[in-house]
Amino acid sequence: MLVISIQSQVVHGHVGNSAAVHAIQAEGVNVAAVPTTLLSNHPRYPTLRGRVLDAELVGDLLAGVEERGVVDEAAVLVTGYLGSPDNAVVIADFVECALSRNSKLIYLCDPVIGDDGRIYVADGILDVVRQRLLPAAHLITPNQFELEMLSGVKIADTDSLRAAAAALAGQRRIDVVATGCALADTPAGQVETILCADGQLSRFATPRLPIRPYGTGDLLTALIAAHLAKGAAVEAAVRIAVETIFAVLVRTQQAGSTEMRLVPLPASGR
Numbered sequence: 001m002l003v004i005s006i007q008s009q010v011v012h013g014h015v016g017n018s019a020a021v022h023a024i025q026a027e028g029v030n031v032a033a034v035p036t037t038l039l040s041n042h043p044r045y046p047t048l049r050g051r052v053l054d055a056e057l058v059g060d061l062l063a064g065v066e067e068r069g070v071v072d073e074a075a076v077l078v079t080g081y082l083g084s085p086d087n088a089v090v091i092a093d094f095v096e097c098a099l100s101r102n103s104k105l106i107y108l109c110d111p112v113i114g115d116d117g118r119i120y121v122a123d124g125i126l127d128v129v130r131q132r133l134l135p136a137a138h139l140i141t142p143n144q145f146e147l148e149m150l151s152g153v154k155i156a157d158t159d160s161l162r163a164a165a166a167a168l169a170g171q172r173r174i175d176v177v178a179t180g181c182a183l184a185d186t187p188a189g190q191v192e193t194i195l196c197a198d199g200q201l202s203r204f205a206t207p208r209l210p211i212r213p214y215g216t217g218d219l220l221t222a223l224i225a226a227h228l229a230k231g232a233a234v235e236a237a238v239r240i241a242v243e244t245i246f247a248v249l250v251r252t253q254q255a256g257s258t259e260m261r262l263v264p265l266p267a268s269g270r
Helices: 017-026 055-067 085-101 123-136 144-151 158-169 216-229 234-255
Strands: 002-010 030-039 050-052 076-079 106-109 175-181 190-197 200-207
Touching: 002 017, 002 085, 002 216, 017 030, 017 216, 030 055, 055 085, 076 085, 076 216, 085 106, 085 123, 106 123, 106 216, 123 144, 144 158, 144 175, 158 175, 158 190, 158 200, 175 216, 190 234, 200 234, 216 234
Parallel strands: 002 030, 002 076, 076 106
Antiparallel strands: 030 050, 175 190, 190 200
């Protein structure tokens, strides 16, 4: 059981691989983590150190992954925050080669492009996601805003969500896990994660807590990947991941933390 996870890395906090690695390993699954950035923290803080990694370095790390036979062993390949247009191209090349080399590999694409009505990546990244990564993916995990951006469909209800998922899939099957959903019939005070598979919806609602730590989408994607690597069906993987995320958020709220509390506090509370 092995997951290849290609996304950002931070020193402080839990976003990208700094959320994914612990979660995947905690599920008893090995992970090969390839960074696209190396930053001191998430950009929301007043200061930020580090940088997006050069495409040459990212490509070199991915070549090493191939040379060690990791692609042949992997069950799931995850891509998240890509960092730069040049990185996006290098990673798309790797994804296509990996899928050609390992026919059993599940590709899970988290199209990290924006949220809350704002795109925060360069146009070149969005183009690669649309033109190369989405067509290669078996499963994608956009938030509601990203799904609207990628599909061109405004989502207000279940019919429009199905239409958005179908627009992305085209003539092939892509399972869509839409996160952070608030539809016309979503119960007040709740937020939904919705799996759309072959036009059929599986809806997972949890209470909307008054906190919004960064990295929850990265953590959800990692947990889904871990359970898929262990052989779970997509619906079961999503359900377990949503339950785990909610437990983390409750723990984070209780601790009064701005960063996700991935590790439970000891019984003493220290």
